Amino acid sequence: MLSRRGALLLAAGSFALLSPPVRRPPKAAPAVPPPVRPQLEALLTARSAALLRRDGAALTALAAPEAVPGELTLLARLAELPLAGLGYRLTGVGEPTVGGGESGAAVERVSATAELGYRVDGVDAHPALLGRRVEFVRSGGRWLLASDEPAGAVALWDLGAVRVVRGARSTVLGLGEPGELAKTAALADHAVPAVSEVWGSGWAGRLLLEIPASEEQFAQLLGVKAADYQGIAAVTTAATGPDGQSAADRVVLNPEAYAELTDLGRRVVTTHEATHVATRADTRAWTPLWLSEGVADYTGYRSTGRTPRQIAPELAKDVQAGRLPAALPLDSDFTAGAVGIAQAYELGWSACRLIAERYGEPRLTAFYRAAGAAGPTASRDQWLDGLLRAQLGVGLDAFVKEWVAELKRLFGG
Structure with a gap:
């Protein structure tokens, strides 16, 4: 069924040709603003350079008025820090939004996430990395920094x-x-x-x-x-x-x-x-924490003259009370705030001390490096058993028995 408009046009066609539509010049396409991300990246690059040069004028020229005091405070806080490098990498950019500013006028804003990398001169071969939340505002046709806050550490x-x-x-x-x-x-x-x-x-x-x-x-x-x-x-x-x-x-x-x-x-x-x-x-995600924390404690206490009872008082109490370990500590035993975390560290130290005392320090360091060189391909215990056999000539079960016997000898259990 034709619409009423369609019927009228058809009827008009029986008397005369319809007038052709008036041709008008095409409307100009609305101006497409340049992509926001490259502008923000350029701003952060310029800001990083200003911070490295300790250039307050250049730094504040890149900041929104409300951010200028914070930028000057930042510059003062960094005055002594010998920076060899500093830079941002945008990891996420939100859609621009428009809201009211302090004066009531509409203000365009963009929020972003970034990774901040910085190097301390004479120390860092590679940048230390921090997550940041960064906000920008558009003013006078250009983007300015509104805030730079930590996202995490x-x-x-x-x-x-x-x-x-x-x-x-x-x-x-x-x-x-x-x-x-x-x-x-x-x-x-x-x-x-x-x-x-x-x-x-x-x-x-x-x-x-x-x-x-x-x-x-x-x-x-x-x-x-x-x-x-x-x-x-x-x-x-x-x-x-x-x-x-x-x-x-x-x-x-x-x-x-x-x-x-x-x-x-x-x-x-x-x-x-x-x-x-x-x-x-030489440390990897699969390196057992009893080993990584144990070698650190072993090295820390080495040459201090402290006795095993002074180094591991909680472990000594447990052994004397008949509470002997059945296995090497689990990674979860080292979780911050875990019950028995002190014993976990002392158990790790005692296992590494045993390797150094019985097999020699070079065997301890070689064992540690071998642990990092190749991760588990089977179960963790099977991997550790093979590692012990290859480096010390003793399997996991035999090592644990040897270790427990040493604890009894040290602490009189």
């Missing part, structure tokens, strides 16, 4: 002005007084050769340490809950480099827990963390 400069102390083999970044940072640098300088005695010189031979002002800030630097890491004196973090071997290692200290340690305790903790840095190239 924070940077030390997010928390305050970074002070820098250089040691002979260390760089310490902190928010405290230079005198306290210098004490930590001295401990780090001592730790480096102590670690190299066991693990050789095939690592950077230099440490970068970060010291926030509180336990809460310590957790923020790690991007974790403070309650889960309460009492933990230090953690080593790293971003693996493009070759899969080198890394941007940071030893992050918990100032509250670290301050409660004796001088010897601080020395042991610093050497423990330095061992993680030295063994980074």
Whole structure:
């Protein structure tokens, strides 16, 4: 059925030709704004260059008016930090939105996520990486930075002005007084050769340490809950480099827990963390935590003159009470806040001590490197059994029996 309009047109056709439509020039296509992402990338590149040059004028010219005070604060906080490189990589860009600004006028905004990479001069071969949330506003036909906030772990400069102390083999970044940072640098300088005695010189031979002002800030630097890491004196973090071997290692200290340690305790903790840095190239996701934490404690306590009972008091109590391990510790036993985490560390130390004492330190380091060289192809226990047989000439069951017997001998169980 024809519509009424169709019927009228058909009737008109019996009397005369319909007038042709009036031809009008085609409408110009609406101007398509250039893609947003390249503009934002160019802005972040220019901002990174301004930060590296410590160029306040260039930095603030790239910022929205409300962001200028924060940019100047950032510049002041970075004043002492020797940056060899800094750059952003956009990982996600939202759709532009329009909303009211402070003046009531419509303002176009874009939110994005980015990866911030930075290198400390004389320390980092590859960038340390941090997630960021970045917001931009369009003003005068161009995009400006509105905010740059952490998404997860924070940077030390997010928390305050970074002070820098250089040691002979260390760089310490902190928010405290230079005198306290210098004490930590001295401990780090001592730790480096102590670690190299066991693990050789095939690592950077230099440490970068970060010291926030509180336990809460310590957790923020790690991007974790403070309650889960309460009492933990230090953690080593790293971003693996493009070759899969080198890394941007940071030893992050918990100032509250670290301050409660004796001088010897601080020395042991610093050497423990330095061992993680030295063994980074040989450590893989499949490396058992009893082994990685065990060798770190073994190296940390080596040459301290401490007895096994002094090193492993919780383990000594368990053995004397007849609570003997049936197997090597699981990775889950080392989870922050886990019940029995102290015993897990002491068990790992005792297993690595046994290898070093009975088979020699070179066998311990070779065993560790072999563990990282090839991951499990069967079950983890089968893999570990084969590894022990190849490196020490003893299977897993026999090693565990030997280890338990050694615990009885050490602690009188």
